[in-house]
Amino acid sequence: MALPTLNKQLQASGISRRTFLKFCATTASLLALPQSAVADLATALGNARRPSVIWLPFQECTGCTEAILRSHAPTLESLIFDHISLDYQHTIMAAAGEQAEDxxxxxxxxxxxxxxxxxxxxxxxxxxGYSTISGMSNVDMLRESAKDAAGIIAIGTCASFGGIPKANPNPTGAVAVSDIITDKPIVNISGCPPLPIAITAVLVHYLTFKRFPDLDELQRPLAFFGESIHDRCYRRPFFEQRKFAKSFDDEGAKNGWCLFELGCKGPETFNACATVKWNQGTSFPIESGHPCLGCSEPDFWDKSSFYQALGPWEWYKSKPGKGAQKHAGKNS
Known part of the structure; x- marks a missing residue:
């Protein structure tokens, strides 16, 4: 018996066509697709049948899973995650042991x-032996599971670049997914944790167009990683005026001045935190008074102190984030 289309599942769940179209319009905007693509997105996505998804958890803290589970739904993230066939995910599946592996x-x-x-x-x-699941090493499970996959999405900085486990002195010899699997299309959605909506948008794009969206040179979706935190930060005017907080409780901090001298890595960090934000679009670290740690970049843990300025102000004044030259868009 054929699986029902997403349209039929949404109708059965009481989700209106209007809500679905709003979701498609929002997703198209986030993916930098033209307005004319909304109808095509709605048609293709609505007629799609539940895709099978296998989610492997390796050396991680479960923060990436928590991020997607705590997303504000149903208009965006869970609208899709409720209607894919998530056939394997340790944290939320009822099965365990051999039953889960079966x-x-x-x-x-x-x-x-x-x-x-x-x-x-x-x-x-x-x-x-550093990390096994049902007696199988992570690397063996990855190779076995990737062999017949259509594509791979590396979720979070650990899967994308090695993350904190790879930090010096890297006692477990941690590597990224792309260091092992080289013959499959891979999308890296980095962040510690990553933005849930970036995961959803990549899934929607794949369901609609049967391919991943355009990526940057680190295999990240350009729609979310094409600009630096600095480029979109609401404190940027204070940076240009050279108005910096000197401590977390001085008058500059109280007045919302730039956190550059307190170690903000925004000028060298590419992600959409400043525009998409967290907690139902409420805030992001800089808006909450803490400098960006640069967690979506490779080797962020081993770079300079989190509370040490990146370099002289003149290096970044009136310029886009370091390395923000135009990315050559490509898709997998």
Whole structure:
């Protein structure tokens, strides 16, 4: 029996056509698609049947899973996550042990060449015993699960670049997913944790166009990683005026001045935190009074102190974020 389309599932859930179209319009905007694409997005997505998704958790803190589970729904994130066939995800699945592994292998067999593989956490290469699932090392499970996947989404900085487990001295020999799998299209959605809506948007794009969106040189979706935090920060005018907070409780901090001298990594960090924000669009770290840590960039943990300025103000004045030259868009 054929699985119902997304349209039918939404109707059965009491979600109106109007709400669905608003979701499509918002997603098209986030992906920098033209307004004319909204109708095509709604048609293709509405007629799509539940795709099989396998989510592997490796060396991680479960923060990436928590981010997507705590997203404000149903208009965006859970609208999609309620209607994909999430056939394997340790944190939220009822099965455990061999029963869980049987479900993973059954999904791989039933949807060979069509399922999407999501991975969060780095992969330890120093010793297989550092991280295992049902007696299988992370690297062996990754290779087995990736073999017949249509594509891979690396969720979070650990899966994308190695993250905190890879930080010096890297005791487990942690590596990124792309260091192991080189023959599949991979999208990196970095961040510690990543923005839930970036994950959703990439899934929607894939369901609609059967390919991943345009990516930057680090395989991240350009729609979310094409500009630096600095480029979109509401404190940018204070930066240009050279008005900096000197401590977290001085008058500058109280007046919302720039946090550059307190170590903000916004000029060298690419992500959409400043525009999409967190907690139902309420805020993001800089708006809450804390400098950006640069968590969506490779090796962020081993760079200069979180509370040390990046460099002289003159290096960044009236310029886009360092390395913000135009990215050559490409898709997988």
């Amino acid at each position: 479900a993973r292998r059954a999904a791989m067999k039933a949807h060979k060449g069509q399922y999407l593989l999501l991975v969060d956490g780095s992969v330890p290469m120093g010793n297989p």
